[in-house]
Amino acid sequence: LLMVAACGDNAGSTSGSGSGGGVSGKKFVLMVGVKGDPFYISMECGAREKAKELGVTLQVQGPDKFDATMQNPLLDAVAAAKPAALLVAPNDVKASATPLKRIQDAGSKVVLVDTTVDDTSIGASRIATDNKLGGAKAAEALNQLLNGAKGKVLVISTDPGVSSVDARIAGFEEAVKSKYTNLTLASAAQYSHNSPQTAAGIIQAELQRSPDLVGVFATNLFSAQGTATGVRAAGKSNQVKVVGFDAGPDQIKQLQAGDVQALVAQKPYDIGVQGVQQAANAVEGKTVEANIATESVIVTKDNLEDPDVNKYVYKD
Numbered sequence: 001l002l003m004v005a006a007c008g009d010n011a012g013s014t015s016g017s018g019s020g021g022g023v024s025g026k027k028f029v030l031m032v033g034v035k036g037d038p039f040y041i042s043m044e045c046g047a048r049e050k051a052k053e054l055g056v057t058l059q060v061q062g063p064d065k066f067d068a069t070m071q072n073p074l075l076d077a078v079a080a081a082k083p084a085a086l087l088v089a090p091n092d093v094k095a096s097a098t099p100l101k102r103i104q105d106a107g108s109k110v111v112l113v114d115t116t117v118d119d120t121s122i123g124a125s126r127i128a129t130d131n132k133l134g135g136a137k138a139a140e141a142l143n144q145l146l147n148g149a150k151g152k153v154l155v156i157s158t159d160p161g162v163s164s165v166d167a168r169i170a171g172f173e174e175a176v177k178s179k180y181t182n183l184t185l186a187s188a189a190q191y192s193h194n195s196p197q198t199a200a201g202i203i204q205a206e207l208q209r210s211p212d213l214v215g216v217f218a219t220n221l222f223s224a225q226g227t228a229t230g231v232r233a234a235g236k237s238n239q240v241k242v243v244g245f246d247a248g249p250d251q252i253k254q255l256q257a258g259d260v261q262a263l264v265a266q267k268p269y270d271i272g273v274q275g276v277q278q279a280a281n282a283v284e285g286k287t288v289e290a291n292i293a294t295e296s297v298i299v300t301k302d303n304l305e306d307p308d309v310n311k312y313v314y315k316d
């Protein structure tokens with residue numbers, strides 16, 4: 001349940017050493033979307049770095065699966081502990097709202113990081129990648145990899161109701177339908193429940209049904225990892241271009257191996273840093289930014305060594 005990432009040089013001490021004035025010594029909780037995910041580990045490291053600077057005590061937790069029925073009981077326990085602030089990546093746009101509302105109504109400052117809930121009264125600040133734009137960038141990258149050729153493409157996502165990946169699907173599909181009309185969607189998005197094995201099964205089954213498939217957009221780290229493995233296992237690496245989201249160490253390996261042709265890298269470390277900063281502002285009654293959209297960038301084998309691109313590769 002409790003997590004402490006190694007965090008490179010900033011070796012994650014749980015209690016802060018800095019003097020953050022008004023927030024020094026306060027307790028913050030970071031509830032990630034799922035434990036052990038390189039994206040959230042990088043976010044945790046950014047949050048720890050800022051917490052240390054401000055003298056905030058940061059406790060990090062996360063469910064074993066990306067599933068509101070597992071995250072919500074952890075949130076209920078957070079409610080009982082009444083932290084000064086909660087940074088949270090909610091697992092579901094609807095199902096996560098009730099515990100978050102309770103926490104917020106009890107006086108903890110709530111900051112949404114990476115994912116959101118539909119109820120806009122929840123969250124003093126919301127910090128996430130512009131996911132719709134990220135999805136559109138994925139479509140552009142896929143079209144470029146295919147040199148504008150005609151063909152069927154597929155979207156493999158995690159679960160409906162996850163704000164981040166739903167927005168990526170929307171951005172991708174909108175771009176395909178309006179700009180890259182040479183591409184057609186083989187089917188509606190298919191869902192892997194964040195399991196690489198399931199994503200691999202999905203792409204293999206789709207390749208049976210649509211042997212002429214030319215591309216896949218996999219909307220997050222685990223769906224991309226499994227998709228790439230599935231395409232390789234089907235012996236279709238030469239025919240099917242894979243564009244994934246996220247850029248952890250294993251994703252870079254798949255890119256270098258040619259199992260994935262492009263990645264949309266986010267800035268999880270920055271989301272963590274900004275999340276703690278906005279939470280501190282909220283606790284101190286300072287001005288809070290209601291919405292912060294962080295950047296993403298397309299990473300390919302060709303631009304990977306470019307320092308402006310390489311800085312996006314997820315670090316602890």
Ligand code: T6T
Binds near residue numbers: 039165266
């Ligand atoms: O893509 C990230 C995150 O942005 C998304 O909300 C859930 O999946 C990841 O954590 C990657 O596994």
